[in-house]
C-alpha cells in the first residue's frame with residue numbers, strides 16, 4: 048500500500064496538488080502520481096513539476112462528463128492501493144471524489160484547508176471548516192486511501208525541476224456513463240479575479256434594486272477598490288457573476304480593506320474575509336452580526352450613508 | 365409520474381454558536397433548523413410533483429429529538445416521512461449517513477428521483493448525495509440549478525465554474541440542488557397543522573441491515589475566532605468623517 052495520488056481538472060490546480068503531493072511523497076518515501084486528462088503532451092511537464100507517475104486518462108466523447116472516469120479511477124486505486132489521494136475541490140472534483148471514496152469505502156475530508164503528517168509520520172491530519180466557518184474541525188482518516196478535496200489556491204503551484212524522469216501509464220477507456228452532456232454554455236463574460244485585490248467593496252442584500260449597484264460601484268471607485276458580493280446577490284438575483292461571491296461556497300479574499308454595504312455578516316460570508324486587514328461595514332441594523340466582525344462600522348441607511356461617504360472620501364463637503 | 369424522495373437534515377443553527385473559554389464551541393444554547401439548502405431540495409421536489417404528478421416522500425437520519433425537523437419538512441409538502449433515528453446518530457459522517465440512507469431507500473422505498481441539497485449547513489461536506497447515488501448504483505447529477513423531466517429522463521442544468529452544463533440521465537437518478545434553483549415558500553399555519561397528521565415511519569438502528577463504521581476520526585473542533593476592533597460610527601456627517609479618519613490612520617486608504 049503506497050503512493051500519493053493527485054487529480055485535478057485543470058492545469059493550475061494539478062500543479063498546486065503536485066506541490067503538496069511532492070512534500071508528502073518525499074516524507075513518506077513513496078511515489079507521487081498525477082492523473083492527466085487526455086493530454087499526453089503535458090505528461091513530461093507534470094513529471095518535471097514533481098510527478099513520478101502519470102496516470103493518463105483517455106479522451107472522452109463530447110457527450111461525456113468527468114464522472115465517466117469514476118470506474119476506471121476506482122479500479123486503478125483498488126489495484127495500486129495509494130495511501131493518500133488528493134482531488135482538487137472544483138465542483139466536478141468534489142462530486143467524483145465523494146463517489147470514488149464511496150466505491151473504495153474510505154473517508155474523505157471535504158474542502159481540506161490544511162494537511163500535515165502526524166507525529167508517527169503515517170497519518171494525515173486534515174483541517175476543514177464546519178458550521179458555516181464558525182469552527183474548524185481536525186480529522187484523521189482510519190481507512191485507506193486517505194482522501195481529501197483541496198480548494199484551489201490552498202497551496203502554491205509546484206516549481207519546475209528539469210531533468211526529472213517518470214513513467215506514464217495509460218488507463219483503459221471507461222464505459223459510457225449514463226449521464227449525457229447535451230450542451231455546454233460558457234459564462235457570458237468572465238469577471239476579474241478579486242482574490243488579489245487590495246480593496247474590496249462588497250454588495251449585500253441590503254441593496255434594494257439592481258440600479259442601485261451603481262452606488263456601490265461609485266464607492267468602490269472612490270476607494271480604489273474592486274466590487275464583490277454576497278451569495279444572494281450572485282445566486283438569487285444574478286446582479287454579479289458567481290466568481291465575485293465571497294464566502295464558504297465562494298472565494299476567500301485577503302484585501303487591506305473590505306467594506307460590506309448592506310451585508311448582514313452571516314458566518315458563511317464572514318469566513319471568506321477572515322484574512323482581510325481592516326473590515327468595515329455599513330448597515331442600518333446596529334445588531335447586525337457584521338459589526339462584531341468589523342473593525343469600523345457605520346450604523347445607518349446605506350442610501351444616505353454611501354453618498355455622504357463618497358463625498359467625504361473625495362474631499363468634497 | 366415520478367416517485368420522488370427528498371433527503372433532509374435537522375441541524376444546529378450556526379447563528380447560535382458561541383465560543384467558550386479556550387476556543388471550544390459553546391453549544392449550550394443552540395437552536396436547531398432544517399438545513400438551509402434542504403429547503404430548496406424540498407421546494408424543488410414539490411414543484412416537480414406539481415408539474416408532473418407522482419408522489420413525494422421525505423427521509424432523514426438523526427437523533428430521536430429531530431421530530432421537530434420532520435414536522436418542519438412535512439409542512440413544506442412531502443406526503444410522509446421516513447425517520448431513521450437513534451440516540452447515537454448525532455455525529456455521523458457522510459459515509460455513514462449515505463450507507464444508512466441507502467439501506468432504507470433500497471429496501472423500503474420505490475423511487476425514480478432522489479433530491480438532496482448541495483451541502484448540509486453544519487458539515488457542508490457535499491458528500492451524502494453523491495455517495496448515496498453510488499451506493500444505489502444510480503446516476504448522480506450534482507449542483508443542479510434547473511431541473512425537469514422529458515420523455516422519462518431527467519434533464520438538468522448543472523452550474524459549473526466555467527458555465528452551465530446541460531445533462532440528461534435516465535431514471536432512477538439522484539440530483540443535488542444549489543440554492544438558486546428556487547425560493548422556498550414559507551409554510552403557513554394550515555400547512556403546519558396538516559403536517560402533524562402526515563404519517564412518519566420510524567426506523568430504528570436494529571432494523572438496519574448494513575454496518576456503517578466511521579472512516580474519519582475527529583481529533584478536535586475549535587471555534588474560528590475573529591478579533592476585531594468593533595468600533596461603530598453614526599450615519600451623520602460627523603460619524604462618517606470619523607470613519608474616514610480611522611481608515612486613513614490604518615493606512616488602508618489615502
Ligand SMILES: Cc1cc2nc3c(=O)[nH]c(=O)nc-3n(C[C@H](O)[C@H](O)[C@H](O)COP(=O)(O)OP(=O)(O)OC[C@H]3O[C@@H](n4cnc5c(N)ncnc54)[C@H](O)[C@@H]3O)c2cc1C
Nearest residue numbers: 251252253277278294295296297309310311315316331349
Ligand atoms: C452552506 C451555506 C453556504 C453559504 N455560502 C455563502 C457564501 O459563500 N457567501 C455568502 O455571502 N453567503 C453564503 N451563504 C448564505 C449566508 O448564510 C447568508 O444568507 C448571506 O451571506 C446573506 O447575504 P446578505 O448579507 O447579502 O443578505 P441579508 O442576510 O439579507 O442581509 C442584508 C443586510 O442588509 C441590511 N440592510 C437592509 N437595508 C439596508 C439599508 N437601506 N441600509 C443599510 N443596510 C441595510 C440588513 O440590516 C441586513 O443586515 C451560505 C449559506 C449556507 C447555508
Ligand SMILES: Nc1ncnc2c1ncn2[C@@H]1O[C@H](COP(=O)(O)O)[C@@H](O)[C@H]1O
Nearest residue numbers: 371424425480481483484489490491492
Ligand atoms: N442525516 C441526514 N439525513 C438525510 N439527508 C441528509 C443527512 N445528511 C445529509 N443529507 C442530505 O445530503 C445533503 C448533503 O449533505 P452533506 O454531505 O452533509 O453536505 C444534504 O443537503 C441532505 O439533502
